[in-house]
Amino acid sequence: MHFKRSWLATTVVLGFAMGQVVDQSLGRETVDPKTVSAPVDFDEHVLPILEDRCLYCHGEDEQESGLRLDRRAFLIKGGDSGLAAVVPGKPSNSYLIDVIKHLDPDVKMPPDDDKLPAEEIEVLQRWVEQGATWPDQMDDVIEDSVDLWSFQPVKRPTVPAVDATNSVDVQSAVHPIDAFLREKLFNHNLTMSDRAAPRILLRRLSIILTGLPPTAEEIEAYLVAEAKDPERAYADAVDRLLKSPHFGERWAQHWLDVIRWAETNGSEANLYRKNAWVYRDYVIRSFNEDKPYDQFLREQIAGDSVGVGEAMGFLVAGPHVPAATVGREPSAIRQARADRLDEVIQTVGASVMGVTMGCARCHNHKFDPISIHDYYSMTAVFEDIEFGSRHPEYSPEHPVRQRGAEIWKSIAERRKELRATGGWEEDWGVYRELHFNPVTTTAIRLRFKMKNLFVDEIEVLGNEGLHDNLALASRGTKVSGFPEKGFQSRNPINRVNDGEYGTMIWRAKVEKGDEQPWVQFDFSKPETINRLRLSNNREYFYETDYLTRKPHLPRYEYDVDIRTEDGQWQPWVGTWVVNKKLNQEHPERRKLTKEIQGLIEQLAEEGPRPSFVGRLIEPAPTHVLLRGSPESPRDEVAASGPKALAGDLQLTFDDPGPKRRRAFADWIASPDNPLTARVMVNRIWHHIFGSGLVTTTSDFGNAGARPTHPELLDWLAAEFVAPTKSGSEPKSWSVKHVVRLLVTSDAFRQSSHPREEAIAIDGGAQWLWRFPPKRVEAEVIRDTILQASGTLDRTLGGRSYRIHNEKETYAQWEVVDNYGAETWRRMIYQERMRRVDDQMFTAFDFPDCGQVRAKRPVSTTPLQALNLMNSDFVIDQSKRIADRATSEVGDAPAEIVNRCFQLLLGRNASAEEQQNCKELLKSGDVPLLCRAIINSNEFAFLQ
Template sequence: MSFRTTFSIVVIAVFGPANWGGAADKIRFATEVQPLFAQRCLECHGPDKQKGGLRLDRLDSLLKEQKSGASAVVPGDLDKSEIIRRITSEDPDEVMPPKGGALSADEIGKLKDWVASGAAFERHWAYLPLVGGALPVVKDKQWGRNPIDRFVLARLEKEDIKPSPRAAPHILIKRLYYDLIGLPPSPAEVDAFVSDESSGAYAALVKRLLASEHFGERWGRHWLDKARYADSDGYEKDNPRPNAWHYRSWVLKAVNADMPMDQFAIEQIAGDLLPEASPRQRLATAFHRQTLTNTEGGADQEEFRNAALFDRTETIGTIWLGLTLSCARCHTHKYDAIPQSDYYRLFAFFNNADETNYDLPILGPPFEKYKEQKVAIEAELKLAGEAIEEAKAKHVDAFETWQARLRERFAQENAPAFHDLAEMEVTSDIEGVGFEVEESGVVQVSGANPDGMMTFEIMGKVGAIDEPVTGIRLDALTDKRLPANGPGRAPNGNFVLNEVELVRGNTRLAFGGAKATHSQANFDVSKLIDGSRDKTSGWAVAPQLGKPHHAILNLKEPLEVEDGTSLTVRLVRNYDGEHTVGRFRIRLMTGEDVEAVAPEPIRDLLALRPEERDDKQKEALLDHFLRNVHEETKALFAKRDEARKKMPKSPSARVRVVAERASPRTTKVLDRGEFLKPTGVEVKPGGLAVLPPIEGREEGKLDRLDFANWLVSQDNPLPPRVLANHLWDKLFGEGLVRTMNDFGVRGERPVHPELLDWLAADYRRQGWSRKKMIETIVTSATYQQA
């Protein structure tokens, strides 16, 4: 038989049942009568039902004169107390309770003694204020090692039972290892402990195990079980949660660091609402996201959102308050004094939080590398920014000249016109490529179509044009002879042109802008004139295939020409997969395509007189000139833009958390807990009437942080009792309250209420330290018994 089983039997035999303070021969309502009412009577005479108008959980109802003229209880008078007459009646139509069998003689005796002694009415023991109390007096002054032993020994002496002897060293070390870190000691560790006869050996072992990283793994798991931790969503899909482990890691680290239990609660319930919440505090709210998640097609998301809120409300009620709140979801609790409206007041706290994702920064080597890269890029950006600022001052005259020239060009309102080249010839640097030049100037390409670099040269002469050439127009045309109708020769009808050049004599003319009817993602038409022949720098038109497209390339400066001037246009393709243009047309442009020269917002600014522009408009105009027009500064902006692209992203993991809504939802009591059946009863966030009220940080407003603060406040007696009982359960195999999750009237009473209260009060006194509380328990003589 294990130590835990043995000790549990001893606890039950020696401790229970127990009175909550006072003399042993005095029947107390909270510990003797109320549990009896809860087990046998409240189903018909409680908060939910009041047959005959009688409630046995309220003193005013117990003392009230009923319709029959009798009162259920007349303090000190058994003959006039209707409850005594009914429980002792032999008439089957009158005896109470009517089902489940008559009360036992012992139960009847308790009720008689209670009424006879004055029927003192007390609140349920778990709701009473927490008082540490004085340590009991014991005869044996030698046995105890700390206050826990005083409580245990006092009961043993009262029953005339002697404590068990201390367990053998090899038993104690195994007990500690399994309880504190969940792992067995090695044979060498057992031998070393057994042979160490020093008085401090045991205490030193306890401290070493509490400091072990395995302590967090062992005790973190206890908490994760309560927090319903899961690595997958549940329901039919049960999708994995790849980053769920970050919350698990947070719990283990918090436990190893001995984060105070009040802070442990606050960060999980409302870490996102803390002032300047850290990433780890935001991560802690993943506690709320351990609910089931339904990702099935057609699922009603509002239904499952409410299901998650029910789970959050009831989980918090269980693990911190030790109450079965789920009963009150559908109706007023049948046994505990928890009306349905109280349930939805708690529910409202979580109804005002939205499920969201958070990019959690990842610390360690990846973060250090990120910081190094970030510093380097920031230095590069700083230098580029300084160079740009210098350029702004340096190129003021060029900026003014550019403005004047564009205002003049736009004032002419010279619409663009397009002109064919005369005496046109087309050649390629690739042998076997064929060209058919039609009368309209359209060129059909055929023959060889290899991968890699390929150049087409279109040579011709300027016809009778009276105006300067301002650009060229390139049409990419469709044809039934092309794959998928073209306009390219690739199997899907696409093409890639990497560069277009216009040459007069030996001079390559500069383009200043480009636009197209359509550009493929990452293959913008502007790349035709960027000076690069790289495979990734070109113009393409997917997915708009099987359609004609055109591009207009504006010269930076108008080109004066005469009739017969020779010009050459080069189309450069450097791409794999036969992406050659299959049918095209080249024409010269005269006049102004103002949209290509400058976008509409810039044209609007140029239309204003300089004195009419505000500072923001002046800056926008200058920025456009330096970024897109002036060659020297274009390179500076390009360099800065390239540096920005290289800026690393902070290493992060996307985790599931919650965040407070900007505008609270309206919360209404739901009929039978059905999300589609809200009643007309609207409730605001609030607490349970049986416990002290919640005080908010702001008057008239309560949120999850207020709730969390209240939960672990000095006024709330339940959490320290519940949490201390949890520790006792994990170390002894059974809690002082055996119904771990039910401290309500239907739950079992503490087998040693004074000890439970002392533990709960000491938990607080020691700053909510889990490790100190565990150390206190395991260093007691009670724990070390054989």
């Protein structure tokens, strides 16, 4: 905003006695609203200030910073900042008042002059306070038109009537995908290429659908079937590969790339995210089951409400800075929380919506119809999500929950036997849990028998719920004790019942005298209790276990007293009693406690377990943050989607987090949402043809690319949501249905051979006159090598295999073994650590997971050839491939060469290749032959 220097200020005479201001230049009297109670008159008092001070830069002809002040509706809308210049009746919320008062240190108006006279500021403030009345404009409304193509409703276009010779207006049974493509090709004087050779086509299909090439035996079987009935053979191959469990592994990896999923947080410490892999397995299962995409989205956004809590790892897939690194400065804590919410918004915006929502964090989006209010309204949706771990919500039929129920039953049986003999203590790793005979009391006291201890949380539990903490301050429980302030006053005692786990602890340290630490909880009403839990860094235990210094809770010794009805303290139980005295009196207990500990360990591995899928917290109020700063909160906003996408969720400020996320999930997964289906079918197209119809697959905005085939994109989006019924009866939102459509088209089955005349017109093959060749991904290279050697472990799911060290907190991850037998699973199951070079496949553009990878870059570097020739993995596997070949075909050089080619390329060697390889085999180095084949373009590229 810029103001022209006022000539009015030099001619105003204040008439304090009369309560008037005489404007000599304009020949009129104005009322000073400070001294007269009459309302501010817009024409007399306000308009002259706006005309003289503001409209030169913010009028009809020019609007600096997107701000226009010559109409009331524009004042209320505001400029690029996204904040309303005027909020009628609320001067404190009106950005115009802030900047003319110079309350915002970064934006002061006028920018190069002194502050406006106090009298003029007072006039404008009182005018806003009185409702910002502007004659003849009170009903003005700005109708924002949205002309961005991707924000328009999806309408199914008519399939063009063409035939296989590219003649238009000829009705035939051409595949609908090909009809759209052939029409575009015809318009560019292009034609499709001939069909690819069967062997090449099967390899292409198999790698794109499953990430694994067909074996030589599968190729031979296909060639036999193809010779009899090409269409039937191909259709059967498509069906077989879509049903393969490896389909889910392949397509899950595409999704994980987009959302930046990894198993460390990416910060300076780069801590491990414990059991984050349960989300990865959920994604694999979802693609294998062909879970409807709308359901897939609903579960990832609101899975806690439908018994699929592990799906919510989606929301916390991005990087974050842990609390220990943030520190304790309140402003730093607020900033870190805002940054974590931004990671959630980036994930949702890029993956599902195809919109760069993060651009609106500090101001209105520069290119797209997304305002700063839209951004913070979306953050309000996810205010109850925090980066961290919890026990995921599982449906009763979920196998993990069923297995957990079996183990819990066994634990309960042994607990019942122990209860008859008194109390006992269980070590759950994350905490120790003391069990004792139930008692009803209004207060308890824990008297510790050591002078130095660290406690992040003490939980008092009863019969009402497994995890219902009666000691929480939020329940009205008061905590007191000694030492109350904790070590150096940085670790006060109120940390033990604030409900927060981690580094925010109570550190009790007594250096002098005979006193020892104690804690007292006064309940708001009498409570029946039977258990206590103590932990000293539960956050670390839940979220990381790959540290050489793992969180460990010592066996703290303490006694528990209860307050009786007459106000006296009565000893009730103690750790020494349950761990020693009762064991001496009842030796049979030792067997039971040992069995319980074994079951606890079994439950941690086989049953529901704390997993990094997000913690659920009480949502805080959400405010628009001026320039994205948590130190400059403005208007409070309710949860909603972007206004331009009809995202009003009809929610209030007080609606709980789960309700907000359910409403948002229903909106995002609605058939009426113009982005959701378009973005997903475009991703599918990208992974099949190598480039999307919209090449910027995560940016459908004005800064992104326009679709090459807009009608085809909309036809696919409509078909995705409401498929055309056929003999197979495809279901709505079926990913496999869209994949099948694409891979059964003539376009997919084309040869990739170049044609000079076509290259001259369309060098990048965006019109699909041939199948565009492309290099396969790092995972395909690695998994293919393992398949060739016969060592590939095809087991689905479970913990990631280790290739890294166990590290100290602030040390770095190091690769210690990326080729041993324990690593011979598919690469999707390899530990996914941010900021770590895996010493081989990073060279093949394997993503770091710090940034959205909607489309992996494809580079060509000398390191790629060096890794495929000299890395420990390739050297080891080449020996195994050579051993397999010689063991299967004997000593004949020609047969050995053919078998090596079959295992790695799915074909026999040509006569020329045979001759060259026989020369190589004279030295007897079959492994070197295998390494040479691995380094061929045919191995690394998809034709």
